[in-house]
Amino acid sequence: MYRYEKSGELSGLVRVRGFTQDDAHIICRVDQVEAELKGVIDFILFMFQSFGFDPNSINVYLSLRDPQDNIKYAGSDEGWEFSERILKKVAQEKKLNFKEEIGEAAFYGPKLDFKLKDVLGREWQCSTLQFDFNLPERFDLTYINTEGQPERPYVLHRALFGSFERFIALLIENYAGAFPVWLAPVQTKIVAVSDKYGDYCTTLAELLINHNIRVEVDQSEETVGNKIRKALHDKIPYTLVIGEKEVNSGILTIRRRGSNELTTMHQDEFIAFMEEKIKDHQLI
16 A cells, blocks of 8 residues: 655654555454454454564554544444444453544444554554445445345454554564564574684585574674674574584584573584474574
8 A cells, every 4th residue: 555644754664655454354244243353353362462462562442433423424323333332342352451432433434453552652553453334335235135135244344464564663673673583584693613614504504494494604704703793783593603513513502692601402403493493483
């Protein structure tokens, strides 16, 4: 999507002019609405938890129409009363930390907005779950009900991540760039104490890559100390220091992010160790 934001309104990745959304529309009968709403909420919460967000830190806002100004809204009073009531019901049953906001509904329907906070404590909308009374009317959507009569379906509009760019920005801030192993762009950095061990480092990197471990080899001409400090600065989860002892024995010297201690592990053991951490979505 593209939105012509004014330059003063732009802010990193959280507010941009071009962004990508995972929008979808669910078309359902009135007796299916509650189950569909609960299914989407479960999906949203599962997604947040999978990326390490605490569900209790997510604030949800139930946007309702202004009862003093019904003219500007699409749909019928009956549809609005039902949709607002069912949204509140599922929010309560799912134990969401939600707040009602009168007059904040879109013209086409009430909604639940899921908001995350950045490091400054500002809230940003990510996931959303909305009723849409406009599209069924505009496209004259109908289905044949059990009595053989045409009936207008309900349309639910949902976005799980919301804006991908905004979600990525908040994800970076949530971890302060120190991503868990499974999510880190580079999971292992290989550092050689001398150029003569470069071939071994390359072979070791290929072995790790063959086991779906994301790895980089630092072959710069800097000192070993600078290479290690650079890896720590880049918040790489694991740094492997390779010298003559490691080449001859196959025993790796490992430095874990956040620890000053060095541990040792055979390369096969290290591969199994990393595969388990990645599979189980462990933090470090």
